[in-house]
Amino acid sequence: MKILIADDHDLLRDTLVAFIESSAEMTSVAASDLDGALAALEGPDRFDLVLLDYNMPGMCGLDGLKRVLAHPAAPRVALISGEAPRDVVHRAMAAGAAGFVPKTLAAKSLINAIRFMAAGEQFVPAELLTEEPETQQQHPIAQKLTKREMQVLEGLAEGKANKEIARDLDLSEPTIKLHVKNLYRKIGAANRTQAALIAREADLF
Template sequence: MKILIADDHDLVRDTLVAFVEACGDIQTETAPDLDTACSLVDSSGPFDLVLLDLNMPGMNGLDGLERALSMDKAPRVALISGQASREVAEKALECGAAGFVPKTLPAKSLVNAIKFMAMGEQYAPVDFMTAEPATAEHPMASQLTGRERQVLKGLTKGQSNKEIARDLDLSEPTIKLHVKTLYRKIGAANRTQAALLAREVGLF
């Protein structure tokens, strides 16, 4: 099995080669950018798999993937990245990529993924592809302490200070103080307004 690993970080490239060659049955070549990778495909191909770092020089997003896929001696091209979103991974697969490999994969899983793709299968880790996209936290949330957020959650449920105090195992005067502080922080005049503001920005 013969694969090409292209990544502009020497350490990442060397580590990937070490992982892969430890298997004993995979021959590797490396490149630091897309132009070098394409030259190697022409001069040393065909490769069973070409693994391209999404963010290395020459890639220009998915344009680099499409360029590599158009080469006769690179029938199977996959992306590897430490930063790409699920949306980018999905687009890469739609373009015809052999797979998408997050750099966070454990070594053994990474090698198995490479073998899997080189043998003609399409690979993308299920947990990455099904993860909920992270949502940016609203500025209101960052203004509040963890305890104040717990109290505000109680307000959105329509709870009284006494009920919130019971749930959080705190005294009622302490809850009253937290309520007063969070009113000031989020610009609310009363409990109803605080609850409405929290719901409006999607805090709860």
């Protein structure tokens, strides 16, 4: 089974490649943008699945997904992303995507999701098919954050290091660092201490 991974974040792309190639029956080819993914499809390799980063250069929202789906050599195509609104996930599936894979997915779950999609099924985490709890939606800060970012913020509020949060959530440290960076931007925090204070003042946990 051969997988094409297109992601502009070097560390996460290399991590995804490592996850996939840890499985004996899978190999991968990597690209850093949409043009690279399309060029790979023009080459001699024949892929069972393409994983496209929703936010990488050239994607322009779901236009990049549609371009790859329209390619004569395209196999099944799925989106990967650190964050994506539910409506984007639903529209991607309606457009013909094989699934949506959060970058926060644990390695074993990622491999299983890839197998599932390559076999002709669709994969979307259950949490993206249901609404967030109403109490969480009501708070302005909670509205800005994904469920996983809220879990990471809770860890920061408890004074935990990235390594501890990664262990608690069964994720890698680079993934936690990405979540921390994203939630800083969303809530206007400059560092983990300020993020923790914001969470406490908002009485989120």
